[in-house]
Amino acid sequence: MSGALQTLTYADAIRAGFEYAMARNPKCFAIGQGLWSPWYVGNSMKDLDKRFGKERVIDTPVSELATTGAAVGAALNGYHPIVVHPRMDFMILAADQIVNQAAKWRHMLGGKVSPTVTIRAIINRGGEQGAQHSQALHSWYAHIPGIRVLMPATAADARDMLIAAAQSPDPVMYIDDRWCYELTEDLPPAADVDVRSIAPIVRRSGRDVTIAAASFSLALALGAAEKLAEEGIDAEVIDVRQINPLEPALIIESAARTGRFVAVDGGWSTCGLAGELIACVAESVPPAKLRAPLLRVTLPAAPAPTSAPLEKLYYPTSETVAHRVRSLFA
Known part of the structure; x- marks a missing residue:
């Protein structure tokens, strides 16, 4: 263009x-x-x-x-x-x-x-x-x-x-x-x-941990990556983009290289996109290459609340993602 x-x-x-x-x-x-x-x-x-x-x-x-x-x-x-x-x-x-x-x-x-x-x-x-x-x-x-x-x-x-x-x-x-x-x-x-032609793409390169997300969750992942960079943790962020059919090769390669993987999703955990991404990594990356457990950040297993204070607790933020990533380096 x-x-x-x-x-x-x-x-x-x-x-x-x-x-x-x-x-x-x-x-x-x-x-x-x-x-x-x-x-x-x-x-x-x-x-x-x-x-x-x-x-x-x-x-x-x-x-x-x-x-x-x-x-x-x-x-x-x-x-x-x-x-x-x-x-x-x-x-x-x-x-x-x-x-x-x-x-x-x-x-x-x-x-x-x-x-x-x-x-x-x-x-x-x-x-x-x-x-x-x-x-x-x-x-x-x-x-x-x-x-x-x-x-x-x-x-x-x-x-x-x-x-x-x-x-x-x-x-x-x-x-x-x-x-x-x-x-x-x-x-x-x-x-x-x-x-x-629509496939996953790297939105931010990194060497220490891979974070995969789609839609608004990508903004959370990128925000978390900025916070983590200030602490010396270099996160690679991948935008999934097309979730069916899912082409996980780029995600798998990145997770194998960084040795750590976090999936961020705006839905619930059970039978969700985050679990599917984790399954792709778990099935394809040899355990010896992983430095930490595979993690996901999703909504709590409850319907969305109406109360504004409860909404603040319910929806993940960039800090929520950053906090979970930090746990992989403890």
Whole structure:
């Protein structure tokens, strides 16, 4: 990519991804709840209905199942819909359309037809919203063969992964986190992106410990790495980016080299992404190369609280991550 850099927030970058994808493909459209309202999706879709018309940016009644089913059906008929779920919690109501329909049709039809649908799931936590409005359920969907799961952690990836999803021949779940929306980055002009090129990447090089994370958890990992650097601990931080299919080779190589590994995730431990990352390392790195036990930093095994003081205890911070890493050097 070449051209002048443009400073964009993560939320602005999502909008830029929509704009690029829809401008280049007249069969790409957005559908979902609250798409004409900044209250639902922030400025991540501001004025797209004015740019492309309300027949391509479709604000629907509140029915997660119906909007997702319509998008999957349109995808099977040659369109490239992006269905938007302003809260991942309530996307559960569309689980059948995602798990039993979108993820299965290419397999069941012998590869002759694929539902080219992007499912945008928004994680929206904090602010005393409580247990039913605060869930990061990415591990649920990463468990399902047949659907790609992307988790952008930077403004560049927020734009480029959405473009990749909209151009993908596979069904894709694109998961953005509102805690990332104010992150800012200087981006070159947008370009086509092959979803198959999205793999883990080193965001910070280091020699003493490997920390792997995705989405907002990457910010915690990078913050922890800065704190640890002041204490003489050099942490390597890896952004996982695409959690299904997961390509762990870079993570395994790094953990084998540093001898210490910590997985940071915004979900719970049980059957979660952090456990999967640890399993990849445990299965591939000889025990003799590991200098310390493998660790994970996740949410406590409880629903999210509503109380602000309890939220401060519930959600991990960069200091939480740094504290766990320090224990490996005790």
